[in-house]
Amino acid sequence: MTDPSQDYRTPARLLHWIVALFVLLTIPAGFIMIQDGLARPVQNTLFVFHKNIGVILFLLVLLRLAYRWLRPPPPVPETLHPLQAMAARVSHVLLYTLLLVMPLAGYIRVRAGRFPIEGLDALGIGTLVPRSEALANAAKALHFYGAYAIAALIAIHIGAALLHGLILRDGVFARMWPPLARRR
Ligand code: HEM
Ligand code: HEM
Structure with missing residues (x-):
């Protein structure tokens, strides 16, 4: 249980927790910013926040996957069914x-x-997709249904993590927490 070769390394942990934090901010921002009756400046700020954090998230997930490919995750504990x-x-x-899929659909929709x-515009990175109302609407629908799917999956994921951490206490939670690994 305390064997560090069974745990995620520090870069994997840091990326996991930064991505988790960003997703947990992006989802409520998305749901709030589409509500009717929101003051215009609040809505605009949430849109700018949501779109730009979403792009950063996409890049962080690519980095996380590249690191995962270089350093595959440790084997799961043998106690796991x-x-x-x-x-x-x-x-x-x-x-x-x-x-x-979520940031890609958001990007295409926009x-x-x-x-x-705003962030990409400031860097002079032009659009990578053609102007198309049909494409924008398809991406919007994908982004909309994907939002519920990712929210549900994250709820299950957090529930499972807490089950392992608080009730089963089988070392699974400690594979990813704290964000800095011991001796690695
Ligand atoms: C909120 C957004 C979150 C996302 C998108 C997310 C995503 C992921 C992913 C993709 C993995 C697999 C790691 C890999 O093998 O590459 C993972 C592992 C893990 N996550 Fe999360 N996570 C989130 C939040 C959380 C939270 C809040 C907790 C704790 C309460 C948590 C606890 C864990 C643990 C313990 C593992 C390691 C599981 C294992 O032993 O393989 N995660 N997470
Ligand atoms: C992991 C990343 C992302 C997540 C989890 C996410 C989540 C959400 C959620 C929950 C909503 C509200 C439900 C909906 O109307 O679809 C939303 C809306 C929206 N998101 Fe995202 N989003 C992400 C990335 C992005 C990115 C990168 C962009 C654009 C660059 C973007 C643009 C939008 C727009 C424009 C809306 C308003 C929907 C509309 O009426 O068109 N999102 N997002």
């Missing part, structure tokens, strides 16, 4: 898929509608 290990693997694949993404 094979079905539990499989459920964890499937849910992580789905999380990564949505962590890539750029196909010819709206700004």
Whole structure:
């Protein structure tokens, strides 16, 4: 349980927790900014925040996946039932898929509608998709349904993490917490 070769390394942990923090800010910002009756300046600020944090998130997830490829995750504890290990693997694949699909759909929705993404505009990075109302609407629908899917998956993920950390106390939680690994 205290064997460091069973734990995630510090870069993987730091990336996990930064991505987690950003996602936990991005989702409520997204749901709040589309509410009717919001004061215009508040809505604009949330949109700017949401779009630009979303782009940074995408880059962080790519970095996380590149690091994961270079340094594959440690094997799961032997105490874990094979079905539990499989459920964890499937849910992580789905999380990564949505962590890539959500910003891509958001980007396409915004750029196909010819709206700004302030950070990219300031860096002079032009649009990568053509202007198209049909494309913007398809991406909008994907982003909308994806939002519920990722929120549900994250709720299950946090529930599972807390179950391992507080009730089972089987060392799974300590594989990722604290953000700095011991002796690695
Ligand atoms: C909120 C957004 C979050 C996202 C998107 C997320 C995503 C992920 C992903 C993709 C993995 C797999 C790591 C890998 O093998 O590459 C992972 C692992 C893990 N996460 Fe999260 N996570 C989030 C929040 C949390 C929170 C809040 C907790 C704790 C309460 C947590 C606890 C863990 C633990 C303990 C692991 C290691 C599981 C293992 O042993 O493989 N995560 N997370
Ligand atoms: C992991 C990253 C992201 C997550 C989890 C996320 C989540 C959400 C959520 C929960 C909503 C409210 C529900 C909806 O209307 O779809 C939303 C809306 C929105 N998001 Fe994102 N988003 C992400 C990235 C982005 C990015 C990178 C952009 C653009 C550059 C973006 C642009 C938008 C826009 C424009 C809306 C308003 C929907 C509309 O009416 O068109 N999102 N997002």
